[in-house]
Amino acid sequence: MSRVALRVSLLLLLLLLLADLGRAGTEFDQEHDGEDSPHSREKGPGHSHWSYEDRDYWGQDYLDCADNMQSPINIDMAKTIFSPQLRPIQLSGYSLPASDRLRLRNNGHTVLLELPESLAITGGYAQQYRAAQLHLHWGSPSGPGSEHTINGRRFAAEIHVVHYNTKYDSFSEAMVYPDGLAVLGAFLEVGPRENPYYQEILKHLSKIQREGEEVLVPGFNIAGLLPANLKLYFHYNGSLTTPPCFQTVKWTVFNQTVLLSHDQMLTLVTSLRNDDSKPLQNNYRLVQGLHGRRVLASFQTTLLSEKHLPSDSDGSAGGERHSSSSFHAGDVLAVLFGVLFAITALAFLLYIYKHRSQNARLDSPTKSKVIYTAATTENTA
Ligand SMILES: [Zn+2]
Structure with missing residues (x-):
């Protein structure tokens, strides 16, 4: 038995190493995925026009860009701090009648939908x-483009x-104060179905391909663009x-993601052009240093995955939502549990096999039979 144990431990060690190498590989890819564009900076200093190609130099023209409370950031779930005071985000006025007309604009950096002031965050802040x-913010047909x-x-x-903040008269007044702005952020992923809420935006992109072009779009339920679960966030x-x-931004980044169909995602990343008439792609900023800032979580990241919670929508919006849970207490953990499961099962089988063939002593083979739950393995996909 001890020889088996030794082999099993060696195998386990090997698999752990392999899993680790695999993860290191992905991290390397991710770290470099945004840096394929040349860093050349054709426009001289002092120009008032910025682009994503010279994002490494924003700080020269805009001093705040080089400061130490910048966004976006990488959220290391293991380092977030659970804060029970973070209540569910509550939205009001987000469901707009189709008789409303909203301005949808290609501003050369993104597609922007102007929202009426009747929409508000009434809970969670x-x-x-x-x-x-x-x-x-998006990537290209060949790579992702979220900011966080x-x-x-x-x-x-x-x-x-x-x-x-409603204590200020306008966005432009509020944007210079530390408590001035609140941004709700959510991740978009490719899923199996068309998302009808995003379609309300995407179907108009062909009309605003060039910078400065705009179109009026009918109102719809804006909350449908966000995840159904507004309780779980950073x-x-x-x-x-x-x-x-x-x-000046108090950020909320939702844990649950929103799903778009493959075709919708393709439409998003290929429809618009920037001010140089090039494809408007990879319009995201690289992650910035935390510099001692703390990231709070409204939930305990180490213990649960959100599937344990009901996915109701806080009464803010009806209809089918196209969203899914994405990241769990760590893909690595899931892989580890999967590997451990396999190893233990293998060891158990070997053990049974050996004892059967020897057909000798009495044993207690049921001892380690029921300790496994397969709950984590489905997360490895
Ligand atoms: Zn943004």
């Missing part, structure tokens, strides 16, 4: 915030719903992710 606009990352993982795309203090990078 200490103060009240009014909506101003929403916009998206979770445990180093970049998602296909990211939505930002920008709000300002919270931290950061900045606008584009110049002037003001450090």
Whole structure:
């Protein structure tokens, strides 16, 4: 038996090493996926026009961009701090009648939907915030383009719903104050079905391919663009992710992701052109240093996965939601549990086999039979 145990431990060690190498490989890819564009900076210093190609130099023209409370960030789930005071985000006025007309614009950096001031965050923040606009960040047909990352993982795309504190008169007034802005962020991923809420935006993109073009779109339920579960989120203090990078944003990044069909994602990443008439792609900023900031979580990241919670939608929106849970207490953990499961099962089989063939002593083979639950293995996909 001890020889078997030795072999099993060696095998386990080997598999652990392999799993680790595999993960290191992905991290390397992710770290470099945004840096394929040349860093050349054709426009001289002092120009008021910025682009994602010179994002490494934003700090020269916009001093805040080089400061130490910048966004986006990587959210290391193991380092987040559970805060029971973080109540579910509550939205009001998000369901707009089709008789409303909203301005949808290609501003050269993103597609931006202007929102009426009737939309507001009424729960989850200490103060009240009014909506101003929403916009998206995305990658290219060959790579993801979310701004925030979770445990180093970049998602296909990211939505930002920008709000300002109602104690200020306007967005532009609020944006310079530390408590001025609240942005709700959610990750977009490819799923099996078309998302009808995103379709309300995507179907108009062909009409605003060039920078500066805009179109009026009928109102719809804006909350449908966000995940159904508004209880599970991360919270931290950061900045606008584009110049002037003001450090005035209280960020909420939802744990649950939103699903778009493959075709919808392709439409998003291929429809628009930037001010150079090139494809508007990879319009995301690389993650910034935390510099001692703490990231709070509204839930205990180490213990649960959100599938244990009901996925009701806080009464904010009806209809079918196209979202799914994405990251769990760590893909690595899931892999480890899977490997451990396999190893233990193998050892058990060997053990049984050996004792059967020897056909000698009495044993207690039932002892280690029921300790496994397969709950974590489905997360490895
Ligand atoms: Zn944004």
